[in-house]
Amino acid sequence: MTLIVQKYGGTSVGTPERIAAVADKVITTRDRGNRVVVVVSAMSGETNRLLALADQISDKPVPRELDVLLATGEQVTIALLSMALEHRGCTARSYTGGQVHILTDSAHNKARIREIEDKRIHADLDAGHVVVVAGFQGVDEHGNITTLGRGGSDTTAVALAAALKADECQIYTDVDGVYTTDPRVVPDARRLHRITFEEMLEMASLGSKVLQIRSVSFAGRYNVPLRVLSSFEEGEGTLITYEDEKMEQALISGIAFNRDEAKLTVIGVPDTPGVAHQLLGPIADANIEVDMIVQNIAPDGATTDFTFTVNRNDYKRALDILTRTATIMGARQVSGDNKIVKVSLVGVGMRSHAGIASTMFGTLAKEGVNIRMISTSEIKISVVVDEKYLELAVRSLHDAFGLSQPPKV
Amino acid sequence: MTLIVQKYGGTSVGTPERIAAVADKVITTRDRGNRVVVVVSAMSGETNRLLALADQISDKPVPRELDVLLATGEQVTIALLSMALEHRGCTARSYTGGQVHILTDSAHNKARIREIEDKRIHADLDAGHVVVVAGFQGVDEHGNITTLGRGGSDTTAVALAAALKADECQIYTDVDGVYTTDPRVVPDARRLHRITFEEMLEMASLGSKVLQIRSVSFAGRYNVPLRVLSSFEEGEGTLITYEDEKMEQALISGIAFNRDEAKLTVIGVPDTPGVAHQLLGPIADANIEVDMIVQNIAPDGATTDFTFTVNRNDYKRALDILTRTATIMGARQVSGDNKIVKVSLVGVGMRSHAGIASTMFGTLAKEGVNIRMISTSEIKISVVVDEKYLELAVRSLHDAFGLSQPPKV
Numbered sequence: 037m038t039l040i041v042q043k044y045g046g047t048s049v050g051t052p053e054r055i056a057a058v059a060d061k062v063i064t065t066r067d068r069g070n071r072v073v074v075v076v077s078a079m080s081g082e083t084n085r086l087l088a089l090a091d092q093i094s095d096k097p098v099p100r101e102l103d104v105l106l107a108t109g110e111q112v113t114i115a116l117l118s119m120a121l122e123h124r125g126c127t128a129r130s131y132t133g134g135q136v137h138i139l140t141d142s143a144h145n146k147a148r149i150r151e152i153e154d155k156r157i158h159a160d161l162d163a164g165h166v167v168v169v170a171g172f173q174g175v176d177e178h179g180n181i182t183t184l185g186r187g188g189s190d191t192t193a194v195a196l197a198a199a200l201k202a203d204e205c206q207i208y209t210d211v212d213g214v215y216t217t218d219p220r221v222v223p224d225a226r227r228l229h230r231i232t233f234e235e236m237l238e239m240a241s242l243g244s245k246v247l248q249i250r251s252v253s254f255a256g257r258y259n260v261p262l263r264v265l266s267s268f269e270e271g272e273g274t275l276i277t278y279e280d281e282k283m284e285q286a287l288i289s290g291i292a293f294n295r296d297e298a299k300l301t302v303i304g305v306p307d308t309p310g311v312a313h314q315l316l317g318p319i320a321d322a323n324i325e326v327d328m329i330v331q332n333i334a335p336d337g338a339t340t341d342f343t344f345t346v347n348r349n350d351y352k353r354a355l356d357i358l359t360r361t362a363t364i365m366g367a368r369q370v371s372g373d374n375k376i377v378k379v380s381l382v383g384v385g386m387r388s389h390a391g392i393a394s395t396m397f398g399t400l401a402k403e404g405v406n407i408r409m410i411s412t413s414e415i416k417i418s419v420v421v422d423e424k425y426l427e428l429a430v431r432s433l434h435d436a437f438g439l440s441q442p443p444k445v
Numbered sequence: 446m447t448l449i450v451q452k453y454g455g456t457s458v459g460t461p462e463r464i465a466a467v468a469d470k471v472i473t474t475r476d477r478g479n480r481v482v483v484v485v486s487a488m489s490g491e492t493n494r495l496l497a498l499a500d501q502i503s504d505k506p507v508p509r510e511l512d513v514l515l516a517t518g519e520q521v522t523i524a525l526l527s528m529a530l531e532h533r534g535c536t537a538r539s540y541t542g543g544q545v546h547i548l549t550d551s552a553h554n555k556a557r558i559r560e561i562e563d564k565r566i567h568a569d570l571d572a573g574h575v576v577v578v579a580g581f582q583g584v585d586e587h588g589n590i591t592t593l594g595r596g597g598s599d600t601t602a603v604a605l606a607a608a609l610k611a612d613e614c615q616i617y618t619d620v621d622g623v624y625t626t627d628p629r630v631v632p633d634a635r636r637l638h639r640i641t642f643e644e645m646l647e648m649a650s651l652g653s654k655v656l657q658i659r660s661v662s663f664a665g666r667y668n669v670p671l672r673v674l675s676s677f678e679e680g681e682g683t684l685i686t687y688e689d690e691k692m693e694q695a696l697i698s699g700i701a702f703n704r705d706e707a708k709l710t711v712i713g714v715p716d717t718p719g720v721a722h723q724l725l726g727p728i729a730d731a732n733i734e735v736d737m738i739v740q741n742i743a744p745d746g747a748t749t750d751f752t753f754t755v756n757r758n759d760y761k762r763a764l765d766i767l768t769r770t771a772t773i774m775g776a777r778q779v780s781g782d783n784k785i786v787k788v789s790l791v792g793v794g795m796r797s798h799a800g801i802a803s804t805m806f807g808t809l810a811k812e813g814v815n816i817r818m819i820s821t822s823e824i825k826i827s828v829v830v831d832e833k834y835l836e837l838a839v840r841s842l843h844d845a846f847g848l849s850q851p852p853k854v
Contacts, residue, residue: 052501086521092461093525093531101531104539105524108517112495115514116502122510123503134543135588137591179544 039071039161039202043171043193046080048267049113055079058267059120061208062166066126067359071118071161073200075171075193078109089388099144103173103183110170110189117291118168125214129160130168133181138174138192140182147174148158149320152199161181169196190251194278198258205260206273207247214239214246216439217291221430224440230275233262235289238382238416252276279384287392288437291430294378297327298351299346299420302359305369307333307340314365315342318357322351328378328411328418339368344411345420348374358364376408377426380418381433393417399436405429448480448570448611452580455489456619457676458522464488467676468529470617473573475535480570482609484580484602485526487518498617508553512582512592515539519598527577530619537575540565542582542590547601549583549591556583556591558600561608578605599660607667614669615682616656621675623648623684624846630839631661633849637698639684642671644698645789647825655691661685687719688793694802696794697846700839706736707760708752708818708829709767713777716742716749723774724732727766733759737787737820737827748777752818755828757783759783785817786835789827790842802826808845 042062048056058076066072086105090097097105114130118148121128137153160167173183184191190207195206213227214236231239233260235255237249246264255276265273305311316326329344346354351374362370386392396417400407405428409420421429434440451471458464474847475481495514499506514676525540530537544722546562567577580598583591593600599616606614622636623645640648642665650671655673664671664685674682714720725735738753755763760783771779795801805826809816818829830838843849 052498055502089521089525090528093464093528096532097528098531100538101524101527101539104527104541105521108520108524111520112498112514115510115517116498118513119499119502119506122507123505125616128510129561130510132513132590135590181541181544263754 037069037070038204039200040065040075041073041075041193041197041200041202041205042208043075043189043206043270044077044084044208044267045189045210046077048208049117050080051074052116054267055113055116056120058117058208059124059126061267062121063126066166068420073157073161073167073169073196073202073316074117075169075189077111077171077189078106079113082109082112095196100180101140105179106183107170107173107181110172114168114170118166121168121213122350126166127164128166128168130170131156132170133173133192133335134175134179136169138169138195140174140176140178140184142176142178142182144180144182144269146174146185149184149195150205152195154199157196157200170246188248188250191247191254194251194255194262197260198254198256202260204263205255206263207245207251207266208265208267210267211246211264212269212271213264214276215290217430217434218293221293221427222271222291222434222440225434226440226442227271228274229272229442230277231335232279232384233276234415235382235384235432236262236276238380238413239290247276268377280416288381288383288439289385290382290384290439291433291437292380293426293430295426296348296425297345297376297420298348298354298372298374299376300346300351300354300370302342302358302362302367302370304334304336304339305342305362305365306367307338311365312342315358315361316344318361319346319354322353322357324354324357325431328409328420330409330411345378345409375423376420377423378418378420379426379429379433380416381437382416384415386417387414395436396433399432401433403428405432446478446480448481448609449474450480450482450484450602450606450609450611450614452484452598452615453486453617453676454598454619455492456485457522457617458485458526459489462527464522464525464675465529466848467526467617468533468535470676471526471530472533472535475575482566482570482576482578482605482611483526484578484598484605485519485522486580486598487515488522493517509589512553512590515592516579516590517581519581522531523577523579529823530575530577535575536573537577538569539577539579541579542601543584543588547578547583547604549585549593551585551587551589551591553589553591554596556585558583558604560592561604563608563795566605566609580838597659598656598821599657600663603660603664603667603669603671605661606669611669613672614664615674616660616673617674617676618655619676620655620673621678621680622673623685624699624842626839627702630702630836631700631843631849634843635849636680637683638681639686640698641683641688641793643824644791645671645685647789647822648699648701656685696798697790697792697848698794699848700842700846701789701791702835702839704832704835705757706754706785706787706829707757707763707781707783708737708754708785709760709779709781710750710752710764711767711771711776711779712750713743713745713748714751714771714774715776717746720749720774721751724767724770725753727770728755728763731762731766733745733763735765737829739818739820744754754787754818758819782817785829786832787827787829788835788838788842790846791825793824795826797822804845807844808841809838812841813838814841
């Protein structure tokens with residue numbers, strides 16, 4: 037018998053009517069002969085309501101008690117969904133994170149799952165029940181309530197699927213799958229039937245906010261097939277697995293982009309060992325996350341040029357810090373630009389195919405898009421371009437790599 | 446070091462501001478050198494909000510899931526109160542019923558407490574923390590969340606006080622103590638400094654809804670001194686204990702009354718053994734609770750007259766059932782009256798004093814109040830009178846027994 041873990045997010049359970057619709061979906065899955073475990077988030081708006089209450093009590097609520105407070109959000113949903121299932125004649129059992137011993141570390145507000153007790157859930161499934169588990173929460177070894185941080189319900193679902201050795205973990209959300217790129221930018225963007233974990237990680241970290249990065253990497257580590265589907269429309273969604281022979285043989289799976297980038301450049305730093313560390317150390321100390329980093333020897337051979345990107349919100353702070361550091365180090369010039377974006381081609385196919393980078397650069401050149409920075413990894417090529425070129429760059433690349441068409445098998 | 450359990454009800458924790466005020470009260474108690482355990486209810490309105498959600502899901506929610514849902518109410522409050530305490534520099538630890546193993550039976554929505562694990566709480570108190578426990582909830586032996594039914598937070602507080610061997614259990618509410626009678630009926634009703642458990646039980650069951658009956662009887666059984674105080678005003682409230690030598694030597698402690706009564710009478714039932722059972726059996730089978738019962742032999746010596754009271758809401762149903770039963774039994778007549786009330790004198794002093802009943806009846810006669818029914822117990826005399834005489838009866842008795850004045854010592 038197939039065991040499926042389904043996860044429904046806050047929007048999917050946002051009202052009693054939507055919870056009723058979720059119950060219908062769960063029952064459909066069960067009636068097809070599957071065992072079903074359901075993980076749910078707090079009803080949309082609930083977490084913010086609770087945070088607003090805490091805010092009226094203290095400007096800096098103690099993390100332990102914040103977890104006790106926030107954990108009630110999912111507990112309300114598990115109860116309501118189980119009632120809805122029972123109301124439809126489907127026996128169900130709800131459990132908080134603590135009740136099924138989702139054991140985490142003690143890092144309140146951002147705990148990590150260590151272990152899940154599967155006995156009770158298996159016993160309920162054996163008895164023919166649907167099991168409904170509160171996402172986002174657990175308990176530490178002392179029995180204190182912990183939460184995994186926002187979006188942690190995805191992680192709960194994947195961790196449960198791994199612990200129960202489920203056949204598939206289905207993440208229901210408000211989009212119907214993973215697309216070759218953002219359909220708002222490229223109207224004929226195509227929904228992918230399958231994508232690999234590695235590709236999904238690159239897509240997710242670049243702004244395709246379909247899934248939490250942590251849950252994808254977790255699913256990859258435990259080899260849990262992950263499927264993204266819509267709560268509101270029918271469809272098979274997108275399956276995220278490891279590469280196999282039956283996989284679509286696309287060179288490129290998708291194009292991700294990130295509008296929130298800003299770039300900073302130091303020109304003419306004396307080229308001594310440790311220059312990158314000296315430049316970036318103070319930035320890291322200020323808790324500013326650095327994304328792309330590119331370093332080139334300058335034409336004079338004695339100095340180096342150094343460029344990196346940060347989140348646009350951190351731009352001003354980073355520029356101040358960098359200017360101070362660079363002055364001390366005797367650099368010639370510091371400059372910055374916060375009107376840039378990052379566009380990335382993602383695809384496991386590029387591992388075995390040459391020429392992808394040159395097609396990319398050629399396409400952009402033909403459209404007159406100036407590339408300001410390049411960075412590559414095994415399954416990704418990222419370029420930084422001026423913000424005004426974002427749509428043009430994404431559309432021309434989507435077209436050049438034929439992403440609107442299903443790949444040839 | 447004195448250990449005090451304090452309980453704050455829904456109105457006392459109804460807003461973040463009120464929760465802040467409760468935190469101040471708790472800290473004042475702790476700063477006087479006491480160890481403090483606090484039990485809280487859900488914020489007022491929260492339980493109804495949750496019930497309304499459930500109602501949109503199912504007209505008859507499964508009891509197990511209703512408990513999972515409702516238990517979130519108190520969990521929100523324990524988190525917020527602990528935050529408020531920590532915000533004021535007072536270390537606090539919140540616990541759900543499950544976390545401190547408030548073990549109950551499995552009767553969802555109306556569970557009874559069996560046992561409480563006191564180790565964790567004592568360890569926290571030893572470490573100097575205030576402990577905040579969710580009222581109204583527990584877990585059964587399988588770890589399922591249970592609730593004690595509405596008002597169960599009082600019971601939680603008393604049970605905790607008993608388990609922890611606390612020196613006093615303080616119930617904070619929206620009245621400042623137990624009065625000789627309802628001040629809305631008798632403006633110079635006096636707050637009692639002390640009252641015995643037995644008297645309190647009689648007062649509570651007669652409509653002085655200050656405390657849950659169950660929690661009073663629980664406190665009596667485990668000899669936990671109970672104090673009723675106001676959350677909003679200063680004052681020492683009313684202490685409920687066993688009778689002792691220092692006790693106020695009042696004949697009568699108070700006058701309770703109940704407006705929700707209706708009376709039913711069968712006249713001329715053949716006086717055979719088991720007549721009461723035959724008449725009341727079908728009433729009990731219909732889940733109608735019977736309060737006072739009076740039976741008298743009729744003047745003819747061969748038949749008997751039988752009268753009892755029920756809650757006014759059950760009057761019509763009870764009358765139907767009784768008419769059917771009485772007809773079968775060959776009774777002469779069935780009549781009823783739902784415009785009656787019950788007025789009761791309560792006082793442990795009447796055990797050792799004769800003449801109280803006659804003073805009571807004399808007072809009522811002088812005012813022209815016709816007594817329809819009389820029933821007595823060791824520490825209570827109840828009369829049923831027409832509804833229109835309620836205020837007159839209560840005021841004249843309050844006056845006749847000098848209840849506005851503190852008792853002479």
